[in-house]
Amino acid sequence: MSERLSVFKTYKLYVGGKFPRSESGRVYEVTGSKDENWLANAPLSSRKDARDAVVAARKAFGGWSGATAYNRGQVLYRVAEMLEGRRSQFTREVADAEGLSKAKAAALVDLTVDRWVWYAGWTDKIAQIAGGANPVAGPFFNLSTPEPTGVVAVLAPQESSLLGLVSVLAPVIATGNTAVVVASERSPLPALSLGEVLATSDVPGGVVNVLSGRTAEIAPTLASHMDVNAVDLTGADPALATELEIAAADNLKRVLRPRTGEDFAATPGTERLTAFLETKTVWHTTGSLGASGSSY
C-alpha cells in the first residue's frame, strides 16, 4: 500500500471576512526558512487588494468600535480558544516558516495563544487606565475617554511570523480599531492561516484583513491612503519606514515607528494599545441646584 498523498491547502487572503485570491491573479512561491523547500504559493497582493482591504476595514469600524468592550474581550478570547485547538497546525507552519524545531515552534504558538488571552483581558480595562475624570476649576464634569483611532495599517514583523504578528495585531483590534495587516513577506503562511482562525472566532468580517505579498509594494498604498488613520511600521526596514512615514503625513496618520530588537516573547506593556487610541474629553455642564449653590 502506498503512502497517502496529502491534501495541500491553497492559501488565500482574508479580506472582509472572505478568503479571496489576489485580484491580480498573482502568487509567489513561499519556501521553508531552513531548507528552501516549496511550501505554498501565496497570493501576491496588489495595490488594489490593499485598497479593497481598507474599504472592508472602514466598513467594519463602526460596528467593532461600537461593540461593548466586554464583547470585544470575549471575541478575542474566542480567538485564543480557536487557536488553542489548532496548535499542531500552527506549530508545523511556524516551524517551517521560521526554521525552528517542533518544540521551539510549539512554545511560540503557546505564547501566541497566551498573547490573545492577555489582550482579551485588556479590552474593558484600558479605558480605566488611559482615561478618567479631570478636576477642572469650574461647574463641569470633565471626562477623558480613549477611543479607537480608526483603520490601522499594520506591517507585521518580518521575522516572527505568528507571535510577532499577533503581538502587533491584537492590541490594535482590542481597543476597537480595525486592521489591514501585511504579513511577513517571506513567511506569510501562519498569518494567512490565522485568517481562518479569526473567521471562526466571531471576529466580524473586515475587522482584520490579512494581505500577503511584497511589503514594499503594498505598504506605500496603505501609508498614503486617505482613509487609513494610522500605520504600524514594525515590518518596514529603516529606508522604507522613512518613506512611509513621509507618505503618512498627507493625512496625519498616527505612526508607530519600528523599534530595533523588539522581543515579542516578553510580556507586552500598554504602549501598543495606547498608540492607536485618541483621547476624547467631554465637558458636561453641571450648573448648580439653586441660588445658594447647595443641593440641601
Place this chain on the structure above:
Amino acid sequence: MTFEYAPAPESRSVVDIAPSYGLFIDGEFTDAADGRVFKTVSPSTEEVLSEVARAGEADVDRAVAAARRAFASWSALPGSERAKYLFRIARIVQERSRELAVLETLDNGKPIKETRDTDLPLVAAHFFYYAGWADKLEHAGFGSSPKPLGVAAQVIPWNFPLLMLAWKIAPALATGNTVVLKPAETTPLSALFFADVCRQAGLPKGVVNILPGYGETGAALVAHPDVNKVAFTGSTGVGKEIARTVAGTRKKLTLELGGKGANIVFDDAPVDQAVEGIVSGIFFNQGQVCCAGSRLLVQESVHDEVLDALKRRISTLRLGDPLDKNTDIGAINSAEQLARITSLADQGEAEGAERWTAPCELPSSGYWFAPTVFSGVTQAHTVARDEIFGPVLSVLTFRTPDEAVAKANNTAYGLSAGIWTDKGSRILAVANKLRAGVVWSNTFNKFDPTSPFGGYKESGYGREGGRHGLEAYLDV
C-alpha cells in the same frame, strides 16, 4: 434714546516695552548672529511696538546647544526642586499678570477682557498644575521611572501667545526636558517677557531659550539633529510639513493643528444660552481659535428663531480698542490674516451662501473684520470646509441627531464640537459619536490645565493638559 458706553481703557503704563529685544539664549539676551531684526506692531493701531532680533540657523544651533548643556543638570534635579521653579514661575506670572495682559493685548490685538480674564489666569494655572507633577511622575502611569526626552523644540502660534507658551513649556520642564521655543513672528513680546519671568524665578540658564523668528526659524529648529522632541501648534499645512521633516528620525512629535468645529444646537436647547455659547464659540478671540465653533449646525425647526436671536446678540457686540475693558471684539492679528479671512468670506459669498455682517463701525487704522454670519451654507461650501480662523460663522441645518453627527464629522479635522440640548441621554449619545478631541456640552471654549486638549484626524496628534499631556515629554 440710546445709551453709549464711555471709553474705559486699561492703562498702558503697567507695561514697559523696550525699543528692542534680543534672542534669549543660555540665560542672556543676545543679537542674532547675522544681526537681522524685525518689527512687531500693534494690530489695532499698526503702531510699531518694538524691534526684535530674528533668529537664524546659527542662532538655532546656539540655542539647541545651550539647551543640551542645561539638560544634564536640569533633568538630574530632584523633581521636587524642578517643581519649585515652576511654582515660582506660576506665582511670578500671577504677580505680573496685569502687565502681561496689557502687553499681550497690545501685541496680539485681542481684548483686554480676554487676556486679563482668560489667557493670564490659565497661564498661571498651567504652570501651577504641571509644577505639581514634577515630583510625582512615577505615579502618572508611564512606568515606574519615566525619563525626559532631552531638548524640546517648540513652535507656537500667535492666537494665544503666552498661553501656548505655557502649554508647551510647563509640561516640558516638569518632566525634566529643556526647551527652545519659537514664538510667532507677529507676537514675540510676551515670550520675551517670559524670559524675564525665568530670570526672576532664578531658572538655571539654558533651560528655557526663546528664539523669535519667522517660519524659516521654526523649520530650522524642528529639523535640528540634536532636538529630541518637536511640539507644534499651528496650521495643518505646516503640521504636515513638520511630520515629513521628522520622518525617519527618533524625534517624538506632537501636533496641535487646525479645526472646523461643529456647534450642534437641538430644538430643545434653551435658545438664549445656546446663543451665548455660539457667540463665544466663534467670536472669542475674533474666531482666531483652532477649536472655534465655526460651523453652527442648527436643527431645522428652530433655525429661524436661533438665527434671529443670534443676529440680535451679535449686533450688541462691541468692536474696537482692545485695551478698552468693554470691548468684545478686538483686532485681527495681522494684515496677512485679515486678507485670508476677507478672501474666504468673499468666496463664501461668491459660492452662494447668504452673508450677514454685524452693523458696527471699523476703526480707520489697524486690522479689523466685523462679525459675519453665513446662512444657507451647504457642506460643499468652502466656508463649511476650510478653517477661516476669523470671526466668520457658517450656519447649516439638520433634521435628526444622526444627520447632525454625520455633518459634524464630515470634515478632515477633528478638534472640537459643541452640543446644545436639554436631554442628557442625547448629549451622551451624540458626544459618543463625534470624532473630535474636545466636546463641550451646553458650553463652549472652556479650557483647564487638568483637561487634555488635542485633535482627531487632521487636527493633529498628542494631547496637551492633564496627565495625558505628560506623555508628549516622556520617553514612553
